[in-house]
Amino acid sequence: MNTHPLSIAQTKFLKNEIINENSSINNIAGLLKLGTKFNYDQVNQAVNQLVFNHDSHRIQITIKNEEHSQYIKEYEETAYPFLDFYQDQVNFDTWLNEQANINIFAYDENLYKFYILKMPNGHLGLFTIQNHIIADGWSMALSINYFITYLTNGDIEAISNLSFIDNIKDEEKYLESKKFEKDELYWRNKLKHDKFQTKFEKLHLEHPFCKRHTIKLDPILTERINYFCLNNEVSVSNLFASIMFALIDKKAVNKINKLGLLIHNRINKNDKFTTGNYTKPLPLILDSNRDLLLNEYIKKVKRESFNVLKHRRYPIDNLVTELNINGNILDCLISFQTASYSPAFIENEFSERKLEIDAIGIPLIIQIFSKNNEEGYLLHYDYQDEVFSSEEINELHGNILNMVNEFAENPNQSLDKIHFV
Structure with a gap:
């Protein structure tokens, strides 16, 4: 397992996580509304392709001798959970609020979750929650655009496969400059x-x-x-x-x-x-x-x-x-x-x-x-x-x-x- 130091930005959010244990302070949660054109299999495949191609989703934090580091977990195809809230607005709203505020941080575990939803109006939706250690607002927009591109036409050839670890290596050079x-x-x-x-x-x-x-x-x-x-x-x-x-x-x-x-x-x-x-x-x-x-x-x-x-x-x-x-x-x-x-x-x-x-x-x-x-x-x-x-x-x-x-x-x-x- 190849481990890497946390970036300066990641370290800040890890400190927040440790100080505010079991809180939602590092959560980025969102709901993507997808209409009625697509089915579960198409959405699930697009999410899997996103996680495969953008390795920041597979970042896991580990600790050894009180030192924190990170590694990229090998990609594994996943059948993401499907939840049906058709004509059930009350439970849908309650579930969204609860899920947006759960703490998902854990060592050597995924720092994200995806759920494919049938929303109260019958349309498909994609819910995600990601820890700020692996994502930011810009990252979420990139992820949405990649996911939509794959979902709508499966064409990903024009989208290069970049690794977050490259940023870590650049930062290591900066620290010696x-x-x-x-x-x-x-x-x-x-x-x-x-x-x-x-x-x-x-x-x-x-x-x-x-x-x-x-x-x-x-x-x-x-x-x-x-x-x-x-x-x-x-x-x-x-x-x-x-x-x-x-x-x-x-x-x-x-x-x-x-x-x-x-x-x-x-x-x-x-x-x-x-x-x-x-x-x-x-x-x-x-x-x-x-x-x-x-x-x-x-x-x-x-x-x-x-x-x-x-x-x-x-x-x-x-x-x-x-x-x-x-x-x-x-x-x-x-x-x-x-x-x-x-x-x-x-x-x-x-x-x-x-x-x-x-x-x-x-x-x-x-x-x-x-x-x-x-x-x-x-x-x-x-x-x-x-x-x-x-x-x-x-x-x-x-x-x-x-x-x-x-x-x-x-x-x-x-x-x-x-x-x-």
Whole structure:
């Protein structure tokens, strides 16, 4: 059995798993709705081909002498379970919620599950749950497109067989490079910031239960956001980070002080076509200054996020321990994710649904989703319900929308001139 070290990104999620034992904190769960054109055998064959061709699904974690490592299990053809929920909406909804929140982590076992379903309306569905150690949002979109391509025409010749282990080998070279040393210097200086030396009220809970508040932005507002970002050469995640920093400086949001971005971290072309977990949450560290104009927030965030991207590969967790930084280095994480589904996905009118999980590791995660088969951004506010109330999240969303309009209409105004709820 050939074993390999865990990647930097995987190590972060393994730590989450160990700290939050038997929770759903690392779960990625989703439901793919497949209509009535296909049968069990076709769906089962396509899932098997996905698992065969994308070896990240076959990653298993092992431990020996208190050291964790991973290996790729040999492919075995599987008859995935079939469950019939025809005309049984209540039990279907209950089952989905329960399965999305079970803990599937175990040593030397699969870190994923697939179920083929007959849904209450009689259509076929595919449910999956995967541990974040082996997958991320980008990976899920790649998996869906591969699965759909095989399901609809069986043509996989144009899709190369890439291994997640190649990423591990690239990372081992990085850890011995001059780039690693430069990245360490950057993060060592950043993590000495006063923000991490000041004692704040502990917000990170022993049982990090969460709720989700979902908002669908209308196409007009989505287009306004895109127009602003295009004209100011700034990403959507940077716009939302700028808004959150402005709200923090204005003291219009409570309980949030340390902000970060979810970095997708796929460095090269092969990474972008390889399933597996590459994502890392990294802090975006700026000095507080409520005298800034709105467009100056954009410039500061854009500049600092560029620096974060430049030094993103470095494993900052070791520095956090060395510098005696207590607690989590993030209170709020902003994630912008795009899902570009294949023409076959759209032509066959398939749809997917990301399922809610009941645990997160920090007080607030703001996820912005853009799907090429839907109009309007989808916003998920995942929040620890012992830290935030639903009323506070509604208020925060209202202030964010207010700031979107202020940035778009008058970016040269000062923060003091803006009124919040």
